[in-house]
Amino acid sequence: MKKIAVHTLGCKVNQYDTEAMLEAFERAGWEAVPFDAGEADLYLVNTCTVTGTGDQKSVRLIRHLGREYPQADIIVAGCLAQRDAARVSLPGVRLIIGTQRRSEVVALYERAKAEGVCLTAVDALKQVPFEALSVTRHEGRTRAVMKIQEGCDRWCSYCIIPSVRGPVRSMPLSAVKAEAERLGVAGYRELVLTGIHLASYGRETGESLAEAIRVAHDAPGVARVRLGSLEPLVVTDEFCAALRGMPKLCPQFHLALQAGCDSVLLRMKRRYSTAQYRAAAAALRACRPGCALTTDVLTGFPGETEEEAAQTLAFVEEIGFARIHVFPYSRRAGTLADRMDGQVPQAVKHERAAKLIALGNKLEAAYAKEMIGTVREVLFEEDGEGYTPEYVRVRADEAVAPGEIRRVLIERTEDELALGRVLHDERSE
Ligand code: SF4
Numbered sequence: 001m002k003k004i005a006v007h008t009l010g011c012k013v014n015q016y017d018t019e020a021m022l023e024a025f026e027r028a029g030w031e032a033v034p035f036d037a038g039e040a041d042l043y044l045v046n047t048c049t050v051t052g053t054g055d056q057k058s059v060r061l062i063r064h065l066g067r068e069y070p071q072a073d074i075i076v077a078g079c080l081a082q083r084d085a086a087r088v089s090l091p092g093v094r095l096i097i098g099t100q101r102r103s104e105v106v107a108l109y110e111r112a113k114a115e116g117v118c119l120t121a122v123d124a125l126k127q128v129p130f131e132a133l134s135v136t137r138h139e140g141r142t143r144a145v146m147k148i149q150e151g152c153d154r155w156c157s158y159c160i161i162p163s164v165r166g167p168v169r170s171m172p173l174s175a176v177k178a179e180a181e182r183l184g185v186a187g188y189r190e191l192v193l194t195g196i197h198l199a200s201y202g203r204e205t206g207e208s209l210a211e212a213i214r215v216a217h218d219a220p221g222v223a224r225v226r227l228g229s230l231e232p233l234v235v236t237d238e239f240c241a242a243l244r245g246m247p248k249l250c251p252q253f254h255l256a257l258q259a260g261c262d263s264v265l266l267r268m269k270r271r272y273s274t275a276q277y278r279a280a281a282a283a284l285r286a287c288r289p290g291c292a293l294t295t296d297v298l299t300g301f302p303g304e305t306e307e308e309a310a311q312t313l314a315f316v317e318e319i320g321f322a323r324i325h326v327f328p329y330s331r332r333a334g335t336l337a338d339r340m341d342g343q344v345p346q347a348v349k350h351e352r353a354a355k356l357i358a359l360g361n362k363l364e365a366a367y368a369k370e371m372i373g374t375v376r377e378v379l380f381e382e383d384g385e386g387y388t389p390e391y392v393r394v395r396a397d398e399a400v401a402p403g404e405i406r407r408v409l410i411e412r413t414e415d416e417l418a419l420g421r422v423l424h425d426e427r428s429e
Contacts, residue, residue: 260315
């Protein structure tokens with residue numbers, strides 16, 4: 001049996017796409033083997049280009065595979081392949097596909113192999129439909145990621161994603177329902193709805209994100225639904241009213257911030273102000289009291305002054321996030337921000353990032369601490385630990401089978417980890 005090994009760089013959406021391609025090969029009779037075992041006939045690398053580091057890591061890995069395993073073939077897929085196929089056309093590469101045609105990956109590879117060529121199958125991304133990919137296996141047996149949206153047309157000034165992922169495409173509501181029901185019946189307790197720009201779900205079809213959440217929420221067997229990412233302008237009264245009627249929706253909302261300062265947000269072309277962000281955070285907290293708000297922040301955007309960086313720091317503290325992901329700004333050729341004056345030195349970006357990370361750690365620990373003395377429903381995973389609906393990690397005093405939801409009394413915390421006692425008076429389910 002031929003052996004395939006896969007590696008993903010970048011985000012959850014990319015992981016989903018990799019898994020879909022791997023499963024396509026397995027259906028065609030291939031055996032999946034660990035990436036580092038050195039025994040594969042075929043290596044698939046799903047690349048990332050969101051930052052310069054993503055590019056470098058992707059290229060380095062492909063070069064390494066070509067050198068170490070000259071007898072094997074390599075498939076390069078994903079965002080860097082979409083953006084710059086020539087750059088990944090390296091020794092050993094048999095097939096280059098971008099961010100479409102992943103459902104045809106096996107046939108394209110077989111064709112390239114039969115013809116003895118390196119095939120580049122990167123399509124232009126104008127007017128492409130939502131590509132339905134099938135994933136049946138998910139990390140662990142408790143949580144399944146569902147990619148229900150692809151592409152973005154926001155064109156934030158620093159971001160290369162719209163040019164590599166194409167326009168907004170959404171999985172039809174009927175397909176979301178069918179997939180959620182299939183996963184619920186297969187035993188997945190938690191569904192994570194995700195996409196490149198989830199807030200745009202349904203914009204081109206007239207269906208709405210609230211409806212998509214609703215059909216996943218109502219799928220038999222599903223105990224929890226979690227959202228990948230939102231943005232302030234999607235948090236309307238109507239959206240909040242819909243959330244109120246969905247108790248299985250996890251009270252953890254990732255509301256991308258990027259900067260807590262209006263002048264920087266304007267230069268980033270983020271389309272919301274700090275006032276709108278503050279209002280969205282308050283609205284989510286009003287409809288789900290105690291919910292965890294998590295976010296992403298960029299440091300060292302072109303022209304960012306000390307004063308602007310300080311405003312962002314203060315805003316992050318004011319909102320009181322439960323977790324933040326901090327990224328030093330990375331120049332991407334072809335974006336507006338790359339052509340802006342006032343590029344910030346690396347050392348300054350990193351220094352500002354360090355301050356935000358320290359604040360984020362403090363906020364995260366404080367959020368976990370607030371749970372002490374409360375009883376939370378914890379969904380346990382393979383490694384014996386589990387998550388509350390707010391996505392606080394919990395270690396319990398006894399082993400619980402993966403996939404079970406148990407009531408846990410939180411007794412103390414160690415940094416952002418909560419420790420607690422499983423209650424036996426009544427089982428949650
Ligand atoms: S919303 Fe902005 S940052 Fe997010 S993917 Fe789209 S363009 Fe990039």
